[in-house]
Amino acid sequence: MKVKKEDIKSGNIIDTNVLKRLYQFVKPYNRRFYFLVFLTLALAVLAPLRPFVIQKAIDQPIAQNDFQGLVSMTFILVGxxxxxxxVQYGHTYISGWLGQYIIRDIRLKLYRHLLSLRLKFFDKTPIGRLVTRNVSDVETLSDVFSQGLAGMIGDILQILFILIMMFAMSWKLTLVSLATLPLLFLSTYIFKEKVKVAFNEVRNAVSNLNSFVQEHVTGMAIVQIFTAEKREYEAFKKINNEHKKANIRSVLYYSVYFPVAEVIQATGIGLLVWYGSKGVINQAESGITLGMLIAFILYIQMFFRPIRLIADRFNTLQMGIVSSSRILNLLDNKEYIPNNGSYKPHEVHGDVSFKNVHFAYNEDEKVLKNISFEVKRGETVALVGATGAGKSSVINLLSRFYDIQTGNISLDGVDIKEYDLDHLRSNIGVVLQDVFLFSDTILYNITLGNPNISLQQVKEAAEMVGARKFIERLPDAYHYNVMERGATLSVGQRQLISFVRAMVYNPKIIVLDEATSSVDTETEEMIQSAIEKMMKGRTSIVIAHRLSTIKKANKIMVMDKGEIKEVGTHDQLLAKEGFYTQLYNMQYKEVSG
Structure with missing residues (x-):
């Protein structure tokens, strides 16, 4: 099992299309957003005022031995x-609050969108990648809204106000203070580019790890059956090693950049002290005071700090744009079954008709070719044929998990596309060969959380199917947790629960897709009578490998390579001595042998 690796490229921080679409998620919280902008502006103004007040305190009350003036300045500084x-508290809280509410909305919209996508999309998209989109990518956006965007705007504004204050005090000291700034800009740019590449590699590795782990844990039985543990471990080790290397590279760049930035800042302060001290000594000529020099030392520290942080915030924003693009691309995916129908009849009778139906999962590979048949209310039609003949595709089309290319499928004489999708599916009970159970109680797995289904209805359906006794023998009975994929139950027990799940919704059409092929003979005999009760008064479509289970079907259709080859009852088809007879004889030989 090989998981296709995902290649994630850098985002453009000024991608206006992405930013505009992200703003749509901010709109519901406009008042808080604009208040956050105000607080950001206030912080940018308040911080540079402190060195200015300190400069005034040193040059006036302290220099003039004015104790009362110093007390006043102290109160101003404390204020x-x-x-x-x-303001910092409000800024931090509101930016975090805004980020969490926005990512909540994005995650809900993304998950709602995933629920609407057709099965074809999930057939070709690794589940681990979708988990990355809904969890890791959205979490990255949290950093963008709570730290990156507001922080970067605040840093830029603070730098701007600091420059204004510095130039207002002394343009000479400002130029000396910023003499090392080109070196800092150069090192910051190099750091930004290097970390951007490393972050991209980290995101690639995270996505690949998620896809690999999810797929291989799900397929653990296959891995162990074919003793592939060592090979899969080595494959995981390789992907994990790539993740480690990418993270170590980013750590290396951080460990180099910040000491270099500190040295550049210290050099700038050193030049400032050297030049400023001479100015203080020759104050009458230079106009540079001691308070001014101290204020500039404070300013230079305040000035360099946000520049160092901007590189980090820039990469946070850039990775946020990458994640945003991936999320928006998923939201733009139109592979869903359009629910444009509005037909909701009070009662569905169950007359099913397929007319000249052609269908292909991929355009160049037809799975069904000119399929036509009818099933009247209360009748049972059985589909038989070799694996890949197209049997399961027929029931997938009836439930509109996929849409046909040409032809018509109708229910009670109305095209199924005219039906409301939820109403259509609620009238079709499906029991699959591969039963999927959620890690929850038996009650939840039967009702799927539907509050309109009572425990009494569940018990009645379980009694009808013959599952009530085994369920009530379990600890906590209907509240027994079946664990992930029903691991604590036998194959037969899981199949019985799927029967109860189909019956509790009281569907008008029953679809059994190899429903008894996974159970033992004793269990099969136990549920055969339940199946007959389920079918009574309902339209039934049965896919079966065991031909002995469909002898009583009103109609048997033999399929081969997407076409209906023979139609008739069990006896009629045996008399033809065609495809059905060959299948029957093969099974008879297997059983007798």
């Missing part, structure tokens, strides 16, 4: 600090 703390 600024308190105000900044309150």
């Amino acid at each position: 600024l600090l308190i105000m900044q703390a309150i």
Whole structure:
């Protein structure tokens, strides 16, 4: 089993199309968003005021031995600090709140969209990749809204206000202070590009890990049956190693960049102190005061800090754009069955008709060719044939899991596309060979959380199918947790639960897809009478490998390579000595042998 690796390319931070579409998720919270913008602006203004107040305190009350003036300046400084703390608290809380609400909405919309996609999409898309979209990618967006975007805007505004204050104080000290800035910009750019590549590799590795682990844990039985544990372990080790290498590369870039940035900043402060000290000594000539020099030292520290952070925030934003693009691409996927029908009859009788139906999962590979048949209310039609003959495709089309290319499928004389999709499917009870049970109680797996189905209805359906005794012998009975995929139950027990699940919705059409092929003979005999009760008064479509189970069918259709080769009752088909007779004789030999 090989999982196709996903290649994720860098996003463009100024991708206006992505940003516009992301803003649609911000709109419901516009008032908080604009308040956050106001708080960001307030923080950008408040922070640069502190060095200015300190400069005034040193140059005026301290230099003039004015104790009362110093007390006043101290109160102003404390007031600024308190105000900044309150604004910082509001900014942090609201940005986090906004981020969490937005990603909640995105995740809900994404999951709702996944629920509407047709099965064809899931046939060709690794589940692990969809998990990455709904969990990891959306979580990345949380960082964008709560840290990256607001933080970067705040940093840029703060840098702008600091420059204004510095130039207002002394343009000479400003130029000296920023002498090392080109070096910082160069190192920041190199760091940004290197980390961008590393982050892309990390996201690739995470997506590939999710896909690999999900698929191989699901297919663990196959891995162990064919003793492929060592090979699969080595394959996982390789993907995991790629993830480790990508993370280590990003750690290396961080460990190099921040010390380099510190050295550049320290060099800038050193030049400032050297030049500023000479200015303070020759104050009358230079106009540089001690308070001004101290304020500039504080400013240079405040100035370099956001520049260092911007590189990190930029990559957060960039990865957010990558995740956003992937999420939006999934939301743009139109592979869903359009629910344009509105027909909801009070009662469905169950007359099914296929007329000249052609269908292909892939356009160049037809699975069904010119299929035509009718099943009247209360009749049972059986589909038989070799694997790949197209039997399961027939029932998939009836439930509109896929749509046909040409032809017509009708229920009670009305095209199934005219029906409301939920109403159509609620009248078709399907029992599959491969029963899927959720990691939950038996009650939930039967009702699927439908509050309109009572426990009494479940018990009645279980009694009818013959599953009530084994269910009530279990610990907690209907509230017994079957664990993941029903691992604590036997194959026969899982199949019986699927029968109860089909019956509790009281469908007008029953579809049995190899429903008894996985159970032992004793269990099959036990549920045969239940199947007869289920079929009574209902239209039934049965797919069966065991021909002995369909002898009483009103009509048997033999399919081969997507076509109906023979139609008739069991006795009629045996008399023809054609395809059906060959299948019957092969099974008879297998049983007798």
